[in-house]
Amino acid sequence: xxxxxxRTSGSVAMDDYLEQILNLIEEKGYARPVDISKNLGISQAxxxxxxxxxxxxxxxxxxxxxxTILTEKGRMIADAIITRHQTLTEFLRLFGLDEDTIYHxxxxxxxxxxxxxxxxxxxxxxxxxxxxxxxxxxxxKL
Amino acid sequence: xxxxxxRTSGSVAMDDYLEQILNLIEEKGYARPVDISKNLGISQAxxxxxxxxxxxxxxxxxxxxxxTILTEKGRMIADAIITRHQTLTEFLRLFGLDEDTIYHxxxxxxxxxxxxxxxxxxxxxxxxxxxxxxxxxxxxKL
Ligand SMILES: [Mn+2]
Ligand SMILES: [Mn+2]
Numbered sequence: 001x002x003x004x005x006x007r008t009s010g011s012v013a014m015d016d017y018l019e020q021i022l023n024l025i026e027e028k029g030y031a032r033p034v035d036i037s038k039n040l041g042i043s044q045a046x047x048x049x050x051x052x053x054x055x056x057x058x059x060x061x062x063x064x065x066x067x068t069i070l071t072e073k074g075r076m077i078a079d080a081i082i083t084r085h086q087t088l089t090e091f092l093r094l095f096g097l098d099e100d101t102i103y104h105x106x107x108x109x110x111x112x113x114x115x116x117x118x119x120x121x122x123x124x125x126x127x128x129x130x131x132x133x134x135x136x137x138x139x140x141k142l
Numbered sequence: 143x144x145x146x147x148x149r150t151s152g153s154v155a156m157d158d159y160l161e162q163i164l165n166l167i168e169e170k171g172y173a174r175p176v177d178i179s180k181n182l183g184i185s186q187a188x189x190x191x192x193x194x195x196x197x198x199x200x201x202x203x204x205x206x207x208x209x210t211i212l213t214e215k216g217r218m219i220a221d222a223i224i225t226r227h228q229t230l231t232e233f234l235r236l237f238g239l240d241e242d243t244i245y246h247x248x249x250x251x252x253x254x255x256x257x258x259x260x261x262x263x264x265x266x267x268x269x270x271x272x273x274x275x276x277x278x279x280x281x282x283k284l
Contacts, residue, residue, distance in 0.1 A: 095262045108254025120237045123283045141265045
């Protein structure tokens with residue numbers, strides 16, 4: 001298992017499922033295929049197939065009364081993706097980009113940001129939150 | 143045609159081909175399937191298929207004595223990807239990340255960075271090149 005194994009599933013599609021499953025569990029307490037299907041804009045048949053694949057990879061389990069849950073490994077990947085999503089979103093919001101652009105860019109970038117690159121973004125984010133004069137100066141150059 | 147049509151082909155795989163074709167033309171003067179195959183680590187049969195698809199999309203042409211060339215539209219997309227590649231690489235290098243990590247992250251991110259996000263990175267890059275005290279301060283926090 002590679003050193004990256006806790007950061008991504010190795011598949012952008014699987015990453016997106018894990019992210020949405022964790023979002024749903026945190027919002028609603030459970031992740032139903034119908035809600036995963038709606039959030040990802042993917043047919044229920046495809047969701048069913050992917051849940052089987054995630055199960056085979058040891059990333060989700062199906063429990064009789066709780067529905068789809070994340071395994072420990074699935075949870076770690078989902079957490080890492082959501083952290084990247086939040087950090088990248090907060091960073092781009094500093095610069096006043098419109099929300100659609102931010103969402104679109106972040107959904108793409110979040111699968112490709114290593115721990116080191118995330119740390120760079122995080123350090124910049126903290127600096128710019130503390131130094132409004134610098135942020136203002138940068139925003140005027142956009 | 144969407145406002146983004148000059149920025150990406152809509153397919154990560156096609157983007158990567160266009161990027162490599164332009165790299166090869168600029169390095170060697172021509173882009174041969176064997177070199178595309180080597181640079182992308184993809185079989186020559188797959189390269190042949192993709193070149194046909196890029197031709198059908200109006201992104202490359204085959205000319206008898208020059209081999210594969212980019213159409214104007216293909217060239218604009220390739221230029222945009224290479225600009226994103228260079229800006230992202232230069233930005234991450236400021237922070238001393240190792241070259242493998244940078245290459246891997248940039249190859250993923252370059253397909254998902256809008257013009258607005260690229261502008262943010264570019265403004266930060268210029269600022270940090272001009273303010274070595276700030277860069278040093280940030281690097282110490284990594
Ligand atoms: Mn996301
Ligand atoms: Mn590239």
